[in-house]
Amino acid sequence: MEEAKKILQKTHGGLDVFKHYLGEDCTAQFFRNPYRKDKRASCRLYKNESGGDSYYYFLQDFGDSQFCGNCFVIVAKLLGYNLNTDFKRLLEQIDRDMKLNVFSSYDDGFHGKQVKLKKVIACGSKEKQCSISEFKPITKHFSDKELEYWQRYGIDEKTLLRYDVKSIKSCSFVKTDGKKFAIVSSELVPIYGYYFNGGLGIKFYRPKSEYRFMYAGDLPKPYIFGWNKLPTSGERVFITGGEKDVLSLAAHGFYGIAFNSETAKVPEDKLKELSERFKEIIFLYDSDETGIKESKERVEDFKNRYNVSRLQLPLEGSKKEKDISDYFAIGNTTEDFIKLINEQRT
Structure with a gap:
């Protein structure tokens, strides 16, 4: 609509609209979303150049992709407008709230909506699991x-x-x-x-x-990533911390599986089956405090019944350098990993 273009032109590509409804904090490099439970500053505004003098601002919420879009998308979400059926009403409210004088008059029966502050918890957060x-x-x-x-x-x-x-x-x-x-x-x-x-x-x-x-969908119990990709038998299999680790191992010629987390209980029936198919089972967890502790406990739990061991990667244990995928990302090769297995397996 022509009115939408005029609003963007009068508000510096929608920047002033974001400031009006989100507050001045939204001009910071990163800011907290005031309309949901956001412990971190996970939002950022980006300027989208469309060519010539045309541009608009776009909100990216790294904590919840539901809060992403231009100023019209975000304000519609905050005020409860349907973009498909209520777009003109939305523009009218923005125009009236900000006194932009884009519309000479408003439709009969126009009633602006009030922003209702509410705390929305993203699905998959620690506070709450979505059903x-x-x-x-x-x-x-x-x-x-x-x-x-x-x-x-x-x-x-x-x-x-x-x-x-x-x-x-x-x-x-x-x-x-x-x-x-x-x-x-x-x-x-x-x-x-x-x-x-x-x-x-x-x-x-x-x-x-x-x-x-x-x-x-229904999460299998236990959830084991990579299980159905294992061969019927082999030299060794790694139990590692996550899906990306399994993929990285596979891309370098190794077999691996991952449970839902390093702290997840390892079912003994699965470990027994692995011991019948592979000559050795190696726990390859992160090189941080939790990974080291959990891998040691797993070996202690099963060492008297199965051929299990653990391998600790020579990494600093930080978020950027702690698992097998990081090990390969910093330049180590398949040959380096084989050498490490032979030297450090305990």
Whole structure:
């Protein structure tokens, strides 16, 4: 609509609209979302150049992709407008609230809505788990930038496809209470899906989001990533900390599995089956305090019954350098890893 263009022109590409409804803090490099429970400053405004003198501002919330969009998308969400059916009403309210004088008059029966502060907890957060009754993912081809992200860990597209990892364009959800929401991938916040149960369930991975993991579908008990990709027998198998670690191992020629976390209980029946198929089982957890503690406890639990050991990576244990995918990302090779296995296995 022409009025939308005029509003953008009068508000410096929507920047003043964001400031009006979100407060002056939104001009900081990163700021907290005042409309949801946000402990971190996870929001940022970006200027989108459209060519010539045309530009607009775009809000990216790294903690919750539901709060992403231009000023009209965000204000519609805050005020409860439907962009498809109420767009003109939305523009009228912005015009009236900010006294922009874009409209000479308003439609009969116009009543502006009030912003209601509310705390929204992103699905998958530590505070609360969402109950999903339906979900509909839309996948797409991996972009060059997405493949570049995986390649830093030595993971190629062939490995991703072999392990049923897909690039998610978007996914719509229906909760058990009937409420609907969606997550949408962007170049800044990509979404990947670890599919399980023949596609009946997905574990979403958002590496650049505050809430990195979400689940939809029935999560198997136990959840074991990579189990159905193991051979019937082999020299060794690694039990590692996460899906990306399994993928990185696979891309370098090793077999591995991961439970839902390093602190998850390892079922003895699964360990027994692994011992019958592989000559040795190696716990390869993170090189931080938790990973070292948990791997030592697992070996202590099972060492008298199975051929288990642990391998500690020569990494500093920080967020950027603690697991096997980081080990390969900083330049170590397959040969380096084999040498480490032979030298340091305990």
